[in-house]
Amino acid sequence: MVTLNFTLTPEASGRLHDALLSLSRFSDTVSIEARKDTLTLSALNSSKSGYSSFILDENYFSFYEFAPANNNVDGRFTCSILNKALTSVFKSRAVDLKGRDTAIEKCDVSLQDRADEAQCRFIIRMFCGHGVTKTYRLTYEAVEVMRALFDRNTANNRWTIHSKLLKEYVDYFGGKAEQLDIFFEDGKCTFISFTEKIVNSKNQVLKHPLRTAVAANVADFTSFNAQENMHIVISVKDFKSIVAHADTLDTTVGAYYSTPGRPLQFSYSKNGMHCHCTLMTVEDYGQTPAPSAATTAVHSRTTSRAPTIAPAAVQNVRVVAKEMPPPALPNTRKAERKLGQKEPQSKDQEADSDSLFVPQDREDREDRRWDPADYDNEETLGWDASANNEAGFHPTFRDSVSASRSNTTESTKSMPEGLPPTQRISQIKGLGLFD
Amino acid sequence: MRFRAQIQNINIFNKFVTSLASLGPVAWVRLNGNEVRFTIIPDQGTQVWAVLTIDTIFDGYTVQSAANNVINLEVPLASLQRALRSALQATSASIRLTKKDDIPILSITIVSSSLSSTPHTALGANNQFPNGDGNTATQDTDGEMSIDLSGRERETIITQEVPVKVLSPLAIEGIHEPRCREPDVHIQLPPLIQLKSISDRFTKLALLSRPGNSTTGITTMGPRLELAANMHGCLKISIKTDAMNISSVWTGLSNPELDPGQVEGGEEGVREHASTRMKALGDREGRSEEGWSRVRIDGRDWGKVMSVGRLGGRVIACFCNDHALILYVYLPNDADGDESVLTYYVSSYSE
Known part of the structure; x- marks a missing residue:
């Protein structure tokens, strides 16, 4: 018992x-x-x-x-x-x-x-x-x-920053980007949200998501110690969600990592809640912050899942994000080795207006009233003859x-x-x- | 091919792009030495031809190209709007056309001072907030000073890259601004927020009164609003369904005088103008059945057009009876001379 x-x-x-x-x-x-x-x-x-x-x-x-x-x-x-x-x-x-x-x-x-x-x-x-x-x-x-075990002793790159600043940086990112590149250069720590995609036809070009680079001064960080010119690439959506949560706690976020291809950990705590988030980083991303569409295709997570898109690049497809280090207690299950494919993200979360993770722009609220009315989703006043009281209070x-x-x-x-x-x-x- | 400029009025530029984005995903942008033109030609719905004088939004503007220093671009409005929105709090922002990996991009560089937007009190003190009550983060105003950093050092630089397509002169050769006969009635619209709320309400009512399918979207055709105006300052908006007939009338609006310099035929042209004849009909109260020029427009599309209200400009509506409605939106402008104007071409549906 x-x-x-x-x-x-x-x-x-x-x-x-x-x-x-x-x-x-x-x-x-x-x-x-x-x-x-x-x-x-x-x-x-x-x-x-x-x-x-x-x-x-x-x-x-x-x-x-x-x-x-x-x-x-x-x-x-x-x-x-x-x-x-x-x-x-x-x-x-x-x-x-x-x-x-x-x-x-x-x-x-x-x-x-x-x-x-x-x-x-x-x-x-x-x-x-x-x-x-x-x-x-x-x-x-x-x-x-x-x-997932994470050994902080091997993580020689570490920085801490207040969640508010991190939130500010994340707010600059466009909605559809997939990856985040973090690197340190010339006293600036740069966060780039980007998407690797093969541009098939000319028409696709305009659908390519916004690429956003935020170059933050190291002075903004509470502490900063990271190797220069090392590109750490993680999923931008995971990062956004971590930052959004950290911001609700209004606390300092620490990042710990060693090299590309090894896991990275974000950690923050407040009022008895200690959050640790371990993310796999993309291996061998190289020194190019923004490789051309053709070369990135090789490294792309999307490609590794559906290599048929670029037959020429197939032989170069490699495992991008390796699995985490073996879980500590795999008594019952054995981790399978998988390609680092992206988790299908749940749409509901983004649609949920109560959710924390929907970015709300204060300045825009006033401007919103000018947006075309959404007749399809708007609540309308009417009669409910169904006598169905299940929903709501x-x-x-x-x-x-x-x-x-x-x-x-x-x-x-x-x-x-x-x-x-x-x-x-x-x-x-x-x-x-x-x- | 070179284009670069400082964005000196980010707020207006952002609102402008947001208004356009509601009508279509992609704009044709034409840049030359005198003006910036944005054109939206959606598959169906209202076309916009907008001309901005350079100093409305830009400063230090340079445009160079082999084709008479004209650059034609196709720009995704949602991305551009997202990029501009992130510049709203910026200290400065600039835009330039460049190339990355053979894809032309509009690169917007934003300099933002974190000091302005972030309370730095929170930076020094952490992990020492009292337990239990989550929101009593003790804001120590003096803590702000303890971080010894000059404002310049704290600047954050944001680069937003919007992928664009460069259009060859050939590609745009056949595109012309719609031509329309002289309007029967021209009138200055009431504040758009009034017009928008009433027309949105009417559209919604019409959708609801449809038998059962207001939300299924089976029909792509929105409900028809009837918009009418006379030359005596009256504007009427109405909706008719099987079950109801509702209308709202504004009176006391102004019908601007025609400028003989702008009308074909000068003074004579004004005398012969359709609107002059319409002046003889109708009344100030809008009671008479005569003297109205009417158009029937798509309610949903009209809601998108009304999005331009956020720019706060003066709007003149020109009615061509049963044919089209043309809106001229003049942006507020301190200086005399050329005005920035957005022209909306709304077509009228037959009954």
């Missing part, structure tokens, strides 16, 4: 939501690892080229208690939960923080994993205003988690009378009783719960 109980303040649960959103960029599932005094949330992407972890220490919780199962040797408990499930539980809380009556006052999380219980569940209780308690019971998969007695009822709980309960405790996440897909 495993004991895991912890309590979060409203702020902490809101920040947990931000962290979950940031993790969702890497994987659909969140790996959870509980230890005596820390709880780690992490995600590894499918191509194993990006890994993000959030270590929450005792300061993060108002209360934290963990006792491993008796037969457990290393004193840990690990499991994985569908990210969407967790995000939706914590999402509304983040919105309600804006002083509405429904704002939560406390969030209790406990693990139900006992031999005498039929179901193993991750139970989240939100204590809201007016004595309302919302209980969510999430299924989890008791699996071993994979971690409706102050019916159904919502307030029960201490443990909400849409989520109901759908969880509606699942067949007596499912085995280690039910696979894939099995619950299609039940209409979170898909």
Whole structure:
């Protein structure tokens, strides 16, 4: 039997939501690892080229208690939960923080994993205003988690900078670029967001995404120590998402790396939340910050996935981003060697207007009213004769009378009783719960 | 082939490009020694022919080419707009035409001073914020001074590269500005924000009243707005569906006098002009059925045209009954002389 109980303040649960959103960029599932005094949330992407972890220490919780199962040797408990499930539980809380009556006052999380219980569940209780308690019971998969190891001792290039400045740089980038090149030259640290693409026809030229170079003065950095003229190339979207999250914490971000082809780590922490994000860098990118379209095709991630586009270059295709160093605890799974292909990015995140990761331009808001109206997506006032109250908050007695009822709980309960405790996440897909 | 300039009015340039971008993805840009011309010819919908005097947006402008110092480019507006937007807070910005890997690009170099946009108080102090309450980052105003850096050193240089296509003189030979008969009515439009909100509302109503398919997009044809004006300062916008007939009327607008110097035939031409005859018809209240010149336009397309309101210019609408609506948008200009003008050609649909 495993004991895991912890309590979060409203702020902490809101920040947990931000962290979950940031993790969702890497994987659909969140790996959870509980230890005596820390709880780690992490995600590894499918191509194993990006890994993000959030270590929450005792300061993060108002209360934290963990006792491993008796037969457990290393004193840990690990499991994985569908990210969407967790995000939706914590999402509304983040919105309600804006002083509405429904704002939560406390969030209790406990693990139900006992031999005498039929179901193993991750139970989240939100204590809201007016004595309302919302209980969510999430299924989890008791699996071993994979971690990317990063040895900071070998990372001789390191710099730290305030997240605000990094955010400012990222805001200059256009939306569709794919990669980011970081290099240091003449006292300037340059960030270039660019896209490697083969330009087939003349018409494609105009569709090529904007290439943006931001040359920041080293003086902007809190500390800076990096080799000159070494180009470190990572995915710009991963970088943006890390920066966007770091900026919500308003803290200093550190970067650690050694050479191209070896992983790079971004790390920042605040208020008991320690974030480490390890990204694979592109190997052998060479000294050319912007090689011609023809030569970059060889190195392109896109090409390595679909070499038929440029038959002439096929023999030169090589593995660009190697896998991470072997995960520390691959007890259950063995990492496959894969090409560093890009993780298919979820579109929903960018479409989600509540998301942190949609860049909002303050100056533009005034200007927006001049944009052509979007008649297709605009909400319109009308009658809903369907009497379907599922979506959104409706102050019916159904919502307030029960201490443990909400849409989520109901759908969880509606699942067949007596499912085995280690039910696979894939099995619950299609039940209409979170898909 | 050389083109380089300082962008001296980033805000106007950005708004200008944003307005155009709503009508089409790509603009034909023609640069010569006197003016900058942006032309959008979408597959369907409104055409724009915009002429900017150089000093409206540029400073230190140089253009050179083998073809009489004229450069014709095809420019993706979304990328250009994104690039300009990042220059809004800049200390200075310049643009030049260059080549990278055999692809011509418009390179925009932006110098931004981080000091202006970032509170440096946050830089020195970190990891020492009190726990629990996340947003009480103690802002120590004195901490700002503790970072000893001169403003010049802190400049961040941003380079945005917009891929473009260079058009040969042959490629653009056949493109001409639309020609249209003399308008029946010309009138200065009310503030565009009023016109835009009302026409957006009408368009939405018309879409909703359609049987069931307002959101499916089965029909690419938007609802038709009817726009009409007379020579007595009245403008009427209306929408007709099976179920309703709504209209809004503005009165007391001005009908600018024709300049005999601009009209073919001089004084005589003005006397014979269609609009002079229209003056005899209609009234100041817009009650009479006579004296109106009408066009039927696509509501969605009109919403895109209205996007030009962000530039805040004076707009003269010229109505050719049942044929076309031409909008002249004059940009605010301190100096006398040549004005920058955007010309929108909106065609009228038949009933």
